[in-house]
C-alpha cells in the first residue's frame with residue numbers, strides 16, 4: 001500500500017479549500033491536513049463534514065497546555081472523526097499521556113481512536129535557533145531523539161520531525177512508531193520559513209512513514225500535477 005502524502009490545506013476559506021480538494025482525487029484515498037488557519041476560520045463543523053465525505057483527516061492543532069486542559073481538548077477532538085492529531089512533545093510526558101487518554105475517552109464506541117503524533121522540534125527551527133533562542137544544549141538530532149523517546153513512553157503513536165532525523169529515530173526509537181515528516185521541498189535549494197528540509201525521494205530513502213506537503217502543492221500552478229509527482233516520488 002502507498003504511504004500517505006498528507007496535503008496541508010492551509011487556506012482561509014471554503015472556496016479555496018474546495019478548489020484544492022477537487023484536484024486531489026477520491027476522498028477515501030486522500031489524507032488532508034487541517035491546520036490552525038482553516039480550523040480557526042471554519043471550526044469543527046467543517047472537519048466533521050470532510051470526515052463524513054470520507055477523507056482521512058490529520059487535524060494539526062498542536063495542543064500544548066497543562067495536562068487537564070489537553071485531556072479535555074483532545075476528548076473533544078476525538079468526536080470529529082479524525083485519523084491523526086498533534087501535541088507538542090515539549091509539553092512533557094504527563095501532557096502527552098493526558099492527550100492520549102483524552103482521545104481514548106472521547107472516541108465514540110466502535111470507532112478508531114485517532115493516532116497521536118507529538119511534534120518534536122518544528123521543522124522551521126534551525127540548529128542556531130535551537131542553541132541560541134531555546135538555549136538547548138543538545139544538538140538537533142539528539143534533542144529530537146530525546147523528545148521522541150519521551151513521546152513514545154508517554155503513549156504517543158508517533159512523532160512529527162524532519163525527514164533528516166528519521167534514520168536515527170528508527171534506530172534509537174524503533175520501527176513500531178510513526179515518523180511523519182513535513183519540511184518537504186521538491187527542489188533542494190528552496191528558501192522559505194522551513195529549515196530542516198528534504199525532497200520527497202530523500203524522505204522515502206530516510207524512511208518517513210508519511211510526508212506532509214502544503215505550499216509545494218497548494219501554490220503550484222498545477223496543484224494536481226504537483227500532487228501526483230510528489231506521490232510518485234515518495235512511493
Ligand SMILES: O=c1ccn([C@@H]2O[C@H](COP(=O)(O)O)[C@@H](O)[C@H]2O)c(=O)[nH]1
Pocket residue numbers: 008010035119121122123124160161182183184194212213214215216
Ligand atoms: O514541525 C512541523 C510541524 C508541522 N508543520 C506543518 O506542516 C505543513 C507544512 O506546509 P508547507 O507549506 O509544505 O511548508 C504546515 O501546515 C505546517 O503547519 C510543519 O511544517 N513543521
